[in-house]
Amino acid sequence: MSRPTTLGIVRTGAALAGPVEDLRGKVAGLQRENRRLRAENERLKQQVARLRGDAAKGASADEPALARKRKTLINQFVARGIISKTSKRTQHARLWVTARFRALSYDEKSVVAGLVHAYYFGADGRGGMTLLVDDRTGKIIGDYGRGPYRRPLELR
DSSP states (O other), rough: HHHHHHHHHHHHHHHHHHHHHHHHHHHHHHHHHHHHHHHHHHHHHHHHEEEEHHHHHHHTTHHHHHHHHHHHHHHHHHHHTEEEEEEEEEEEEEEEOOHHTTSHHHHHHHHHHHHHHHHHOOSSHHHHHHHHEETTTOEEEEEEEEEEGGGOOOEE
């Protein structure tokens, strides 16, 4: 009587071995992808830091070149699905963010928002504010401002 029960357990264990190995393989693949994305993110942060450094040095003659570099980085963030788009209405820029943006750390979010803010308002950031908008709901979830506002990234 105990023999069929033991066979049932052994068969069940053997039947689960395949799906468990599949899951382990998927987890390993996701971990590799996560490491790759973190390295890429670090590279992008370094590019943004270089651009901020160039702007802080007072590169007024290089402003068109900086704007092109900033736009290139913004397009890379869009291509990677971190943000969906940017726009500027009157005195406020809008940064439409995705779920991947929400998964970033506060510092990483601040870097992305600062880049968009610098693109629309220049190196000193005076004259406006960047509103962070959820791309799914269309609601404002935060803002970023510098200059007279002296406001870092604020999330709601």
